Amino acid sequence: MSVTTAPRTDPAPPRPARAGGARGSRWHNRGWVLLFLAPSAVPLLMFTIVPMLGSVWVSMHSWNLISPMRWAGLENYRSLLTDPTTRTVFTNTLIYCVGYLPLVYAGGLGLALVLNQRLRGRSLFRAAFFLPVVTSWVVVALVWKWLLNPTNGLVNTVLGAVGLPQPGWWTDPTWALPAVILSSAWKDLGFVMVIMLAGLQAIPADVLEAAWADGANAWQRFWRVTLPLLSPSTFFVVVISLINGFQVFDQVYVMTGGGPSGSSQVVVGQIYDLTFRYGRAGEASALSWLLFAVILAITAVQIRGQRRWVHHA
Amino acid sequence: MRNTARRSAAPAILAITLALSACAQGSATRTEEPAESGGPVTVRYMNFSANGGHEEDLDAIKAAFESANPDVTVQIETTPYDDYFTKLQTAVAGGTAGDAFELNYENFVTYSSNGSLAPLKNVETASYKPSLLEAFSADGTQYGLPESFSNVVLFYNKDLFAKAGVDEPTADWTWADEQAAAEKLTDEKAGVWGDYQPISFFEYYKAVAQAGGEFLNADKTQAAFDSDAGRAAAEWLVGKSGTTMPTEADGAGTPDFDSTLFKDGKLAMWHTGIWMFSGMADAPFEWDIVVEPGDAEKASAMFTNGVVVNAASKNQEAAERWIAFLTSSDEMVDKRLETSWELPPVADEAKLASYLDAGAPANRQAVFASLDATVLPPVIERQQEMQDAVGKELSAAAAGRITVDEAVSNAAKAVDALLK
Numbered sequence: 001m002s003v004t005t006a007p008r009t010d011p012a013p014p015r016p017a018r019a020g021g022a023r024g025s026r027w028h029n030r031g032w033v034l035l036f037l038a039p040s041a042v043p044l045l046m047f048t049i050v051p052m053l054g055s056v057w058v059s060m061h062s063w064n065l066i067s068p069m070r071w072a073g074l075e076n077y078r079s080l081l082t083d084p085t086t087r088t089v090f091t092n093t094l095i096y097c098v099g100y101l102p103l104v105y106a107g108g109l110g111l112a113l114v115l116n117q118r119l120r121g122r123s124l125f126r127a128a129f130f131l132p133v134v135t136s137w138v139v140v141a142l143v144w145k146w147l148l149n150p151t152n153g154l155v156n157t158v159l160g161a162v163g164l165p166q167p168g169w170w171t172d173p174t175w176a177l178p179a180v181i182l183s184s185a186w187k188d189l190g191f192v193m194v195i196m197l198a199g200l201q202a203i204p205a206d207v208l209e210a211a212w213a214d215g216a217n218a219w220q221r222f223w224r225v226t227l228p229l230l231s232p233s234t235f236f237v238v239v240i241s242l243i244n245g246f247q248v249f250d251q252v253y254v255m256t257g258g259g260p261s262g263s264s265q266v267v268v269g270q271i272y273d274l275t276f277r278y279g280r281a282g283e284a285s286a287l288s289w290l291l292f293a294v295i296l297a298i299t300a301v302q303i304r305g306q307r308r309w310v311h312h313a
Numbered sequence: 314m315r316n317t318a319r320r321s322a323a324p325a326i327l328a329i330t331l332a333l334s335a336c337a338q339g340s341a342t343r344t345e346e347p348a349e350s351g352g353p354v355t356v357r358y359m360n361f362s363a364n365g366g367h368e369e370d371l372d373a374i375k376a377a378f379e380s381a382n383p384d385v386t387v388q389i390e391t392t393p394y395d396d397y398f399t400k401l402q403t404a405v406a407g408g409t410a411g412d413a414f415e416l417n418y419e420n421f422v423t424y425s426s427n428g429s430l431a432p433l434k435n436v437e438t439a440s441y442k443p444s445l446l447e448a449f450s451a452d453g454t455q456y457g458l459p460e461s462f463s464n465v466v467l468f469y470n471k472d473l474f475a476k477a478g479v480d481e482p483t484a485d486w487t488w489a490d491e492q493a494a495a496e497k498l499t500d501e502k503a504g505v506w507g508d509y510q511p512i513s514f515f516e517y518y519k520a521v522a523q524a525g526g527e528f529l530n531a532d533k534t535q536a537a538f539d540s541d542a543g544r545a546a547a548e549w550l551v552g553k554s555g556t557t558m559p560t561e562a563d564g565a566g567t568p569d570f571d572s573t574l575f576k577d578g579k580l581a582m583w584h585t586g587i588w589m590f591s592g593m594a595d596a597p598f599e600w601d602i603v604v605e606p607g608d609a610e611k612a613s614a615m616f617t618n619g620v621v622v623n624a625a626s627k628n629q630e631a632a633e634r635w636i637a638f639l640t641s642s643d644e645m646v647d648k649r650l651e652t653s654w655e656l657p658p659v660a661d662e663a664k665l666a667s668y669l670d671a672g673a674p675a676n677r678q679a680v681f682a683s684l685d686a687t688v689l690p691p692v693i694e695r696q697q698e699m700q701d702a703v704g705k706e707l708s709a710a711a712a713g714r715i716t717v718d719e720a721v722s723n724a725a726k727a728v729d730a731l732l733k
Contacts, residue, residue: 065406067427150562171562173714260561261709276399278698279423 032243041117062277076286086287088262089270090294095177096184096266097245103185108192109230113222115193116200126197130190137187140255144183145170171258173263178253180264189253192237199233200226231310239302246295268289345522353386354631357411358639359404360389361397362461362618366591367654377644378635385631394567405429405623412626413636416457418448418617422692425451431622431629432456440641445658448689449619457619458640461655465519465614466684467491467606468575468583468674471599473498473505482582484682486606486695488523488549491582493558498581507557509571510584512550512707514700515690520546522688525609529691534732540727545608547707547717554711561712575600586616587680590653594673601674604683613683616690617658656680695731702727 033308034041059076061069080086115126132140147154148169156166168177203226211221227234249268252258258265258273267287274284363371368391375387392400392413398420404410405424416424424430433455438446441459449457467482474481479494480691495507510516517538518528526542529535538546559565559574572589574580578598584605593600605613620636622629639645643664646657650668659665669677703724710720 064423064427065402066424066429148565152565168562212579259705259708259711261705261714276402277701278695279402 004240023279025307040157055285056283059283059289061282063281065275065281066233066279069282076252076283077290080283080286080290085262085270086290089265089267092177092264093246093248093266095223096181096248097242099178099181100188100245100248101238101241103181104192104241105234107189108237109196111189111193112196112200116197126193129193132187133190135187137250138254140187141183141251144179144186144202145255148183170264171260173260176256176260176264180248180255183255184248184251188241193239195233195237199230203229215299229300232312235302235306239299242298242302243295246291248299274282318425336537353384354628355386355388356413356416356628356632356635357388357390358413358620358632358635359397359401359411359540360415360620361392361393361394361602362655363389363391363577363622364393367652370419370648370652372656374639374642374645374648377642378638380445380635382631385635391538405625408625408718410625412628413620413622415460415618415620417690418619419690419696421457421619421621422451423694423696424621425456425591426694428625430456431626431633433458433622433633435633435637437637437641440660442659442660445617448617449621457621459658460618460620460636460640461649462615462617462658463587463655464616464680465584465586466602466604466679466683468470468585468589468593468600468602470575470578470581471601472578473581473598478579481601482603482606484604484679486603488606488608491606492553492557495553495582499557503579505579505581506559506574508553508582509552509558509565509574509580510553511566511571512554512704514703515627516550516584516693517614517707519614519688519704520549520608523605523607523610524549524613525612529693529728529732533691533693536725536728536732537721542609543725544718544721547710547721549608550621551707551710551717551720561708566708586614587653588655590674594653596673601676602679603676604679607686611686612688613686618655693728693732698731699728702731 058069060071060073062072062076063069111129115122115129119125148156150156150166150168150171153169156169159166159293167178169175169179207229208221209224211225216224247268248266249272252264252266252269253272256264258269268291271284271291274280274287320323359369371389371391375389378387379385379706388411397415401410401414410429423427426663436446436458442462445459445462449455449459467486469482471481474494477498477500479497482491482494491508498507499505510556521528521538521543524542524545526540527537528543530537537543547588548676554560554565559570564570571580571583575583576593576596578596587602604611620639622632622636626632640658645658646664649655650665650671653668653671656665665681668680671677691699706715706720706724706727709715710717715723
């Protein structure tokens with residue numbers, strides 16, 4: 001009995017036959033299992049699962065957060081699906097993802113390839129490029145807003161000095177979203193770099209050596225060996241970046257506030273405005289679930305599609 | 314066996330107990346229960362209007378109240394205007410709002426209609442300007458007390474006018490006079506702009522009234538600004554952008570842009586509120602104010618703030634005593650006049666006399682002259698959406714993305730949809 005309840009300190013030995021006792025011992029351990037799960041399970045339940053389920057209920061009501069809720073059934077979903085603003089915010093979010101993903105992937109991979117070489121101060125560079133990842137979005141967005149100031153920002157000053165056009169960035173509806181994309185890609189480069197570095201280091205040296213011995217040049221080795229063997233890392237980066245990309249909010253809120261004239265408003269920004277500016281929590285909850293459905297569908301397609309192009313070494 | 318089961322369940326029970334007790338402590342910001350008889354009661358008061366320079370003045374009023382009411386302690390929470398209504402809404406919904414809080418006239422309607430305000434019991438109606446008191450009642454019940462009022466006037470930099478050899482504005486000026494002067498005063502090389510008037514809902518409804526039009530129809534069921542007056546008002550605001558006034562791309566509309574520009578001596582005329590007096594007191598040049606120019610009519614924007622008691626408060630009696638003191642005591646009147654913090658809502662205008670010679674600007678008489686023809690903001694239930702929709706269309710026109718006529722017609726359609 002004491003054997004089954006005492007916490008194990010040694011690495012688990014190969015288990016004896018499971019018949020009979022196994023079920024019983026799991027039953028005896030359930031208290032400990034619950035105790036060790038509690039620190040993550042309780043907050044997850046309280047701050048994620050319960051609010052998520054609650055938002056289903058809210059999405060079927062008309063509610064301004066203060067007055068009593070009024071039942072609305074599926075009316076919120078119906079009105080969102082016919083509202084042109086919904087299409088605009090989903091289109092903007094999609095444009096954001098389409099602009100952001102190639103930039104952050106190509107940039108992160110490039111950095112990883114360079115910083116995988118034996119360079120002087122290599123770890124310093126790795127740390128420097130990772131620093132923005134752990135910096136608060138509010139700080140980064142304010143700095144970028146300042147850099148991209150149309151009249152006296154550093155970027156436009158440099159562009160002007162070399163005779164290039166100076167876009168209006170966050171004050172111009174055409175450039176507001178690109179400004180957000182640029183700063184987001186810059187901030188997340190380091191994250192992609194770290195994942196790709198790990199992927200590069202997991203590629204067995206003998207595979208590359210064999211390719212070299214067979215006469216493959218550097219480009220062929222990269223294109224035919226390295227890149228296919230990085231595909232699990234690529235897959236991970238693409239899935240995570242798209243999930244995060246569809247939920248983009250902080251940088252938009254700080255840099256453009258969704259403007260000018262709604263030209264950079266994204267789905268989560270719209271959810272925020274509906275709830276906290278306009279007191280339409282029911283529609284905001286319904287929009288959250290539409291976003292959830294879109295992200296789920298896109299992720300499911302990617303997971304199904306991965307069989308075609310993800311190679312495991 | 315039974316013994317083991319109990320032993321292994323114990324940690325889980327312990328964990329759940331801990332988690333539950335942690336939850337119970339989560340509501341630390343809630344108002345405490347009324348104290349035992351004898352101990353002071355704490356009244357939490359949330360506000361925005363002391364932010365940005367008047368925090369100490371509000372503290373002084375609080376200190377005066379506490380020495381007159383030793384059984385009550387007031388705890389002040391000041392939030393900037395831009396975040397205040399988001400915070401208030403969340404706090405009211407979450408049951409953590411103060412016992413008393415500040416509301417502006419535009420937001421009062423939403424709160425009084427949803428049951429979050431306590432009806433006031435002992436109002437000394439004679440102390441207040443009747444029109445202001447009226448603004449904070451709904452369906453015959455007094456839900457709030459007027460706390461202050463303010464209006465918008467035309468600030469001007471006397472030095473820039475002298476330098477350009479342009480006559481200073483007078484109370485008889487019209488839009489045409491203002492425009493002619495603004496054109497002469499704008500000096501691109503020196504970075505000096507002739508005029509600044511925000512392209513926003515708040516300027517627009519007033520301009521509509523100045524042009525002789527109405528923003529909403531009489532029974533507030535439809536927008537009424539898709540008219541000649543409405544288009545003239547939009548043209549008036551939008552036409553300034555980029556000619557006599559900086560554009561959005563120059564930074565217009567960002568916080569403190571206009572006040573910095575004026576204070577730097579780079580702006581000749583500025584449409585803003587009398588709450589900017591104290592901020593401009595130490596400007597290194599001569600400046601004064603005048604009643605805003607009108608067009609077909611004179612119309613000045615008037616804003617009023619009020620204070621209310623939270624229907625969910627456990628200390629309503631003490632909270633009501635605090636808001637009565639905050640809105641009608643002589644200590645408050647003196648403090649507001651002495652520091653040029655918006656005007657007190659008192660009925661007795663003789664009490665306001667000292668305001669006239671409280672320092673720059675010299676022509677403080679214009680503040681009272683503006684009250685002869687005021688226009689309050691149009692208020693509907695979906696207020697914020699209306700403000701955003703109108704502002705968005707006007708700024709699109711200012712940036713040249715749509716015509717002024719399109720902006721007015723789009724905005725009117727948007728407002729109509731919100732009134733359905």
